[in-house]
Amino acid sequence: MPSVTDQLRPIVAALPETARLPFIAALERGAAGRYRGWAAEAAHPELAAGLRACAEREEEIARRVEALAGRSAAGIPGLEAAWSGVREVAVAAFAGRSLAEQLATQAAAERGGAEVWRELAAQPGAAPEARAVLLACAALEEESAAFVERALAEGHLD
Numbered sequence: 001m002p003s004v005t006d007q008l009r010p011i012v013a014a015l016p017e018t019a020r021l022p023f024i025a026a027l028e029r030g031a032a033g034r035y036r037g038w039a040a041e042a043a044h045p046e047l048a049a050g051l052r053a054c055a056e057r058e059e060e061i062a063r064r065v066e067a068l069a070g071r072s073a074a075g076i077p078g079l080e081a082a083w084s085g086v087r088e089v090a091v092a093a094f095a096g097r098s099l100a101e102q103l104a105t106q107a108a109a110e111r112g113g114a115e116v117w118r119e120l121a122a123q124p125g126a127a128p129e130a131r132a133v134l135l136a137c138a139a140l141e142e143e144s145a146a147f148v149e150r151a152l153a154e155g156h157l158d
Contacts, residue, residue: 005112110145
């Protein structure tokens with residue numbers, strides 16, 4: 001099965017260029033919501049706190065990207081088809097899976113997100129300020145991935 005990131009790439013690419021960054025920011029907010037849901041269900045306080053920190057990083061990425069793009073995804077016409085595709089990917093990736101499987105999928109998505117931010121930063125013509133924001137977003141993604149991977153390795157999920 002292709003990674004979540006690989007499944008989302010064509011959905012984002014089909015959007016008008018001006019809608020892509022705001023849409024990705026909205027995807028980050030969706031990930032923040034998943035993290036908050038997992039945190040609310042976590043049995044271990046350390047896991048819950050770490051998952052809430054991951055949610056905050058996702059929100060921070062969204063804020064930085066919306067500031068860079070100059071807008072949020074709210075009010076961008078034609079996003080219904082993209083959201084439908086995202087829902088299909090999310091259901092296939094997360095529904096009916098154990099917490100460990102969901103978190104492993106999310107960690108891989110964070111690593112994929114970091115890759116996407118680096119690709120965007122490396123595009124010819126990207127302003128130095130934009131590159132700095134995008135590379136900072138990549139670092140935030142990797143921080144969340146590292147936390148989730150540690151949690152999985154340490155077995156603090158029950």
